[in-house]
Amino acid sequence: MPEGDTVLQTAGRLHRALAGQVLVTSDLRVPRFATADLTGRTVLDVTARGKHLLTRIEGGLTLHSHLRMDGAWRIYAPGERWRGGPGHQIRAVLGNTAHTAVGYRLPVLELLRTRDEEQAVGHLGPDLLGPDWDADAALRNLLRDPARPLGEALLDQRNLAGIGNIYKAELCFLARATPWLPVGELPATTAALLVSTAHQLLDANRDRPTRITTAGGRARTVAQAASRMRRPSDTLWVYGRAGRPCLRCGTPIRESEQDGRPAYWCPRCQSGPAPA
Template sequence: MPEGDTVLQTARRLHRALAGQVLTRSDLRVPRFATADLTGRAVLDVVSRGKHLLTRFEGGLTLHSHLRMDGAWRIYAQGERWRGGPTHQIRAILANTAHTAVGYRLPVLELLRTEDEEKAVGHLGPDLLGPDWDASTALRNLLTDPARPLGEALLDQRNLAGIGNIYKTELCFLARATPWLPIGELPTATAALLVTTAKQLLEANRDRPERITTTGARPRTATGRPYRPARPSENLWVYGRNRRPCLRCGTPIRAGEQDARPAYWCPRCQSGPTP
């Protein structure tokens, strides 16, 4: 599932291609809205809300989409070949005289009145990259269920919106806790710092094509010698680094599963329960 910064970047690309332009083609390939036609309507703007995308049209209509695990929006210039996937995976087409936006494998696609957007996104907690961000509310939401595993609480978009599995994993590492540690066992100051760090990480990566969470890291092996990464750069502390040396202490990273998603942790740097 994409992170909030990825969804924000998708919204920006869609906005640049569609906003202020009148649609010359509209095709929603989901049974419920197959007969809906937005042709002739101008696109007002495209915004993200957590991991949700809201494309607003004149006349008070909004197209709500969510990428989840496999969905994607691709932008093509007129005449450019579409390469986002086979035709049967297309769920939406929005075109103007210059660009065509094609939605592939979108698991959530619905047309609603703009005034009813809250029915689709009103359940979300404060958006880490949105104007509604409120750190105290996010912290209070996270601590509502002290027995809940830290990783699960961070991924629950009702607590705070925008964290995906990568940021969840990296934040647990930075908090020196495993994803399975009950969040109530974190000191309150650590939990508050975790919320602040989440905001800082997403803000730092909102404009980057490549996500980086290890800024300022000084890799070392377990013996204290400099660690030479297999790649030119090591952008993430632990995510996707199973059996590779921890960038902080050199201990091999472990991998497991939490809620059917991959989880990674350093057995030396992070304390708490493990699978």
């Protein structure tokens, strides 16, 4: 599930494969832009903005894409078999003489004037991994609607950009609050710490192949921690661990639904309202 850290990694891979090179292949497989031809133009850079990708191309153009739940960009060498999914799932192909980038299952794909990028990303709050990161502004945004459930407020990209469902679950656990607790009921110090923790977690995972939010659960020694961290399910506190013991207290992790997405929490470690 792409979140701010994985989108940043995707942007890095695309940038290394495409930036500074002339496009010899261009195929946008969405009706609105199917006739657009970018061949002969140089890719200038690829950057992430929250969970959005901006591929800037010579001539003042930007290809804007968003991965949402299961979209992906894959990069292939000449002659390499494309393995990202069946052909009907391909939405974009950009290639130079050394690499071909193929976008699969992209729910958002549009070609913009670079000067109009704000139309696509201007609504976003401070980017947790961007140069515009502003913890104070993010905190003000998060607390703007005190009655809003914490989980929903964290997922709202207008508050702070880059958090997805995994980080939502992990941050609520670390704040010792259920995802349904009204955000205004968080102690002021906890709310501020939550914002800084969000930044620290995404920054720590920006280059990791496996996302880690816990240093090994209840392990007491370096050897125990190393052993536990070899189990993928112990790299996260609560996300995807329904029915398994909490790494902090041993209580079974619970799962329910919040705003159409799965929500995970420990009923002992996290206080606040929760489904029966």
